[in-house]
Amino acid sequence: MKKQSLSLISLTKSIFLTCSISLTLSFFSTLYAQTTTAAPSTGSSITLSQVNSQQTEDLVLLGKVWGFLKYYHPKVAEGTLNWDEELFKVMPQILAAKDKNQRNLTLYTWAKSLGEGHTTVVKDTLAVRYQPNLSWINPKTFGNELSQLLLKTTTYERKPDNHYVKIYSEDMPLPYFKNEAPYSSFKYPDAGYRLLSLYRYWNMVEYFYPYKTTLKESWDSTLKGLISSFVTAKDEMAYKLSVAAMVAKIQDSHVVLSIWAEPLLYEFQGKLKPAANVVFVGSKAVVSKSLADATNDAKELLRGDEIMSINHQSIETILKERLPYTAASNYPTQLSRIATNLLRTNDTVMNLTIKRGDAVKEITIKTLPWVKAIVKENENEPSFKLLSSDIAYLHPGKLQVKNLDSIMKIAMKSKAIIIDMRTYPRETMFTMAVGNYLFGKSSAFCKMTKGSVTKPGQFSYLSDSYMENIKIGKDTSDYYKGKLIVLANESTQSFAEMSLMAFKTGPNTTIVGSQTAGADGNVTPPIILPGNIRTVFTGIGMYHLDGSETQRIGIVPDIEVKPSIAGIKNGQDEVLEKAIAFANRN
Template sequence: MLFMKKSYLFSILFLSFSTAIFAQKQPTKSVLNFDFETIENGNPKGWENFGNETYQKALDSLDVKSGKYSVSLSYTDGNLGFKAWAFTLPDNYKGKSITLSGFIKTENVSEGHAGLWMQIDPSLGFDNMNKKGIVGTTEWTKYEIKLPLYPDKTDKIYVGGLLVGKGKMWLDDLKVTIDGKEIQKIKPYFKEVFPAQLDKEFDESSKITTFDYTSTHISNLKMLGLIWGFLKYHHPKVASGDLNWDYELFRIMPKIISAKSINERDEIFSTWISSLGDFKTTTFKQSKDEIKIQPDLAWITTSNFSSKLTTLLNKVKIAKRTNNHYYLAFHSGVNNPDFKNENAYAKMVYPDTGFRLLTLFRYWNMIQYFFPYKNLIEEDWKMVLEEFIPKFIQAKDETEYTLTILEIVARIHDTHANVWEGNEVLNNFYGSKFAAAEIKFIEEKAVVTQFYDDELGKESGLKVGDVIASVNQKTIEEFVKEQIDRTPASNYPTKLRDIANLVLRTNDDELSIEYIRDGVKSQRKIATYSSDKIDIYNFYQSHNPSFKFVEKDIAYINLGTVKKDFLPELWEQFKNSKGLILDLRNYPSDHNAMYILGSYLVYKKSKFVKFTKGSLKHPGMFSFYTTYSVPNKKDKNYQGKVVILVNEITQSRAEFHAMAYQQSPNAIIMGSTTAGSDGNVSIISLPGGISTMISGIGVYYPDGRETQRIGIVPDIVVKPTIEGVKNGYDEVLERAIEYLNKN
C-alpha cells in the first residue's frame, strides 16, 4: 500500500472536515438537496464548501443540467490547490455498497481535475476521481463513483464535487444509492448500542495527572499494561462489550499507582479480575494448522505474581472464547485484524497522563497479540513496554507525545507503520515548506536526483547529482542519526528512503546548505516553498510509459501505470520478444494485472505465496491458512527472459507482484533491497486522533521464507550511482538490457 499520492493528500484535507458521529435514534427529517433547488440565504441548503481561498464557489442559474440551479467552482488566481462542495448524509445505511452519481460540466480544467468525491468515516473509504478525473472542456456528462459499505463501523458519509487545479466546473443532479436503491427510499440503519458505549465517566479526562514515579511505579504499571491487555483479548466479559475497557483502566490505575507493596498490588489485580464475573473454560485442542507464532504468555508464571493472581490469570487463559469480540474482528476474506470500537479521542490534542498511558497499553497489546510479524521485532517486546512507560508519562506537550508514538511505532520495523493521515503536529514539527530539489540517498549520500519544479530548480543553483553535505550547519550524517529511531520502516534502505523526504523540509523560507559538486564543497542559501507551489509527491509517481520497446527485441512494462485491460493487446506485441523487463520500482496501479500478466509468464499453475492469520480464540497465535497461485494460459507461455526491477520503493502490492512474476522459470530479480512490508494493512486509532497501521497478515513464500523486513531479494544487485544520476542514466534499467542481450 502507498500513502503519499496526491489522492491521499486530498483525503487528508477531507478528513479534517469530519465532525460528529451518528447518534440520532430516529431518521433525520432533512432535505436531501442533491439537485441544489432548495436555497437558503443564497446558498444550496445543506451544502458546505471547503478548500483554498483562491477558488470561488457559486450558485448558478444560467448553466444548469436541469431545474433552476447548479453549483460551480472556479479557480481565480494565486496558489493552486482545490475547492470542494460537501454534503453530509443525515443517516447511516445498511448495504454492500454506496454509489454517488451526478452530472459535471467543465471549462479549461488543467493541472488537476474535476470530479465527484465521497468519503466514509472513520477512514473506511474515499474516492475523489483522482485516477479518472475530468480535464479540459466538457459538456454535461454523468459520472459515478462507488465505495463498499461497512454500516456497523460507519460514523459519517460525505458526498460532493471538487475542483483541483485550474479551470471551472459545474455540478448538478446528484443521486446517492445503496445497492441500486435511492437512499430516500431506504430506512436509516442504527448501529447496536453496547453498554461500553454508554460509559461516559472519563470522556473529558482520565483524572490521572503526571506524578513523581519510582522504579516500583514503572514495574507495577508494566504489570498493569500486561494484565489489562491480556484481559482485553482473553476475558469473555470484555469481549461482550459490556465494559468500556479504556475507562476500566482509569478506574484501576490509581489503585495500582498507590499500591504500597507487591502483595497489595497483586491483591488489587485479583479483586479486579474476580469482579469481572465467572465464565466457562475449555480444553483447547492441538491445532491442525501449521503454527508460525505461538502466544507469548509465559510471563503469567514468570512474573512472581501471587499464587492467587497466577491462578486467576491461568483460568482466563483457558476461558471459552468465541469469534465475536467487541474490540476485534478479522476482515472477511483477507483475515487482517479489524481493531473496532477503539475511540480515537480526537478532541484531545494533548491527552493527559492517563490517556497517554492508555495509548501505550492499547498499541503495545495490539502488537503483542495481533501483529503477524511480532517474531521479527528482534527484542523482548515486554521490555519495550517497560521502556516506554516513563517516556509517555514525561511527554510534556503534543509534539513530544506524537514523537513518542512515532518512536514506539518504529520499533516494530514495519514500513506500513507510521503516523498517517497528515498529522498536523508532525507537519508542524518537520515543516510545511520544501526546497525545489528532490533528494534520494545514493551510495548513502543525500543526492539531488531531480526537481519538483524545473524553474525553481534553476533558481536554487543546485544541479542533479549534487551531494548535500549539511543543512543549517547540521551534517547529513547527524541528521540521519537524529531521525533514524523515529522513522518506521522494515529495513535501513527504506528508512533512508523516507528520511530523504525530510532533508530539505523546514518551516523557514530558506535553508543554508553545503553541497559537493565535482569534488568541490560550496555553500549557498536556497528558497523553500509550500506544497501548493511544488509537487512534493513526484518522488512516488511513475513517469515511464506503460509499455515500450527499449530495444528492438526487448520489451518494457511499467507496472506503475499499466492496466489489466490492456495486457492482452500488449501480449500480442511482446510475446515473441527475446526479453521482457517488468518495472516494479513503483506502486502497481492495477492489482488484478498481476494475475493476467503472470499467466503469460508461468508454464503451469504456480503457488507463489502463503499467508498467516491471527486468532480470537488464541490471541497471539498465527497459523498458515491459505496459498495463492499464478494461473497459466496453456497456449500463451512467454519463452523469453524476464527481468523484474525492484528497489526501496517496491513496497507491499509491488512486492506481492514480484513474488508472482518470480514464478516464471525465466525470471530474475534485479535491483536493490525492497521495502520489506507486505500484507493488507490494519488501521490503529490512538488517543489524540492519531492514526497508524500495521501489516495485518503474514506473507511468505510457499516454502515459508520470510518477506517482511527482508523484502524481495535481488538475484543481481544493481544500485544507482552518483555519477549515473548526474548523467541522467537509469543504471538499473541499462543493466537489465545488458543482461537480456547477453543471455
C-alpha cells in the first residue's frame, strides 16, 4: 500500500467525523455509488402484528438461514435471484409451521432448491484473529439433513465480489454492501419489510462487523429480542425507533443514523433549545457554558448549574428513556451524545429544576430556534501557544500541517509539549507529520483486521507489507527529548484514538484525561435499510500490538482526570491544569 492510500483512508474518516449526518451519508453515497433493485409497487403481503414464542424462534432461524445463504451460497452471490423477494416467499410457510420438523423441512427444501456449488479448500494466507462462528448450525436445532446441507454450503467456492458485498479495495479493506434496495416509498414498511430490515442489518453485523465479540449481549440474543419490536411496530415512528435501538446494540461510537436528521425524528427531539451547552459530570447534567454567563442573569442557566429535572422529568428518567437509542461504544460517550440534545424541545419555554451551589431552585427560561441557541466554546483557541516559557501547547483541531515546521522549531526547545487530542485533527496527516519530530525511530503501534467475502465471518490481520506503511516516527538523532503529554476524553474518537496509540510508542509519552470514545478503525460506506434508512459501522478492526482490544475500552489514560462541577463553574480546564502540573514535575 502506498502512503497516499493511507491518506485516502484517513481523509474519508476525517470527512465522516466532521460533517453533519446528511452531508456525510450524501458524500459516501456519491463516493460508493451503488446499484439497487427497484422497490415493488406493493408490499410483502406479510400480515403480522404479534408473534408467539414458537414463531419468534422460527423467525430467528429464518433470519439466520436467509443471511447465511445470502453470503455463503454461490447461487445467491450471482445476483440472479431477488433475495429479498425469496424471503417473502418462504416466510408465510415458516409462520404457518406446526412444529420444528415442518419448519426445518421448509428451510431444507428452500436451501436445496439453490443447487450445489463447486467444492474447494481455501488456505488462509493471513494470520486469522476470528474464524466464523457457525455453531448454531447443528442437528439439535435443524435435524441432520438441513444441518448437513448448510455445513456443506460452507465448502463451496465463493468469489471475492458477491452481488451484495465485497471488500472495497486492497488499500481500503472495508466491507462494501451493495445492491441493497432502499424501498424509499415505504416510510412505514409492512411487517415483512420490517423483518427484512432486521435480518439485513443483523447479518451484516454477524459476518462483517469486526467487534461482534466485544458486545455485552450476544448477537444471537439480540436478534431474538428484536423480533417482537419490529413485528409490533405500529407506525413509522415505532419502526424507526426500533431501527435506532437495533444499531445502538452494536455499541459503536462510529454509528450514524440518517433518521435523526429527517423531519419526523428531528421534530420528535425538538426544534428549540435554551442557549446553553450541557456536559455530564458522572451522571449529573451540568451547564458548561451559557449565553447568560456574560450578564450573570440569575434567572437563566449559568455555567456550573446542575440540571436536576427538565419539565418535571428527572435526568435519571430521561437517561433511561434515551440510552437504548443512543449509539456509542461506552457509557461516557453515550452521555456525551445525550448531552448534545438534552435540552431540545418544541416548547417556547422550559421549566427546570437546578442546583446552583448548595441551593436548589426552579426556573422558567425561554427557548430559541436551534441555530440561534448555538453557544460556541473555545472558538478562539489558537493552534499553537506557549503556556509558559518552556511548555508548548498544540491544538490539532485547528492546526494546519503546512505550519507545523515553524511551530515545531519553537516547541522542540520546550521541556514539555502538550498535544490536546480532545478533538479530531483538522488534517489527519498531522499525526504522522508531528511524529517525525517526536520520535527517533520508525515504530509500529497497532494491528488491524479485515473481514472476508470468501469466508464470511472470518477476520484476518492485515499483511506486514500493509502495516509497514502505518508507522510513526523516522530514524533520526534529531528528535524531541522532552516530555510529551497528550490530553484525551470521550471526544477523542477514531483517528484521534489511533493517534494516541501512535504517540504511546514514545518512552516519554503520558496520556492525561479520561476514557476515550472506544471506536477505532474506518467506517463502512452507507448501509441501506428499508425506508431508505442509512447507517454505518466500524469496518476495520484496530488492536494494540499485543492484540488487546481498543473497541469500547478506548485508550486508557496514564493519569485519569475528569472535570468537576466546581471546576466548570470556575471556568477551569482541570485536565490541562493536571498536564501542566505533570510537565513541571521533576
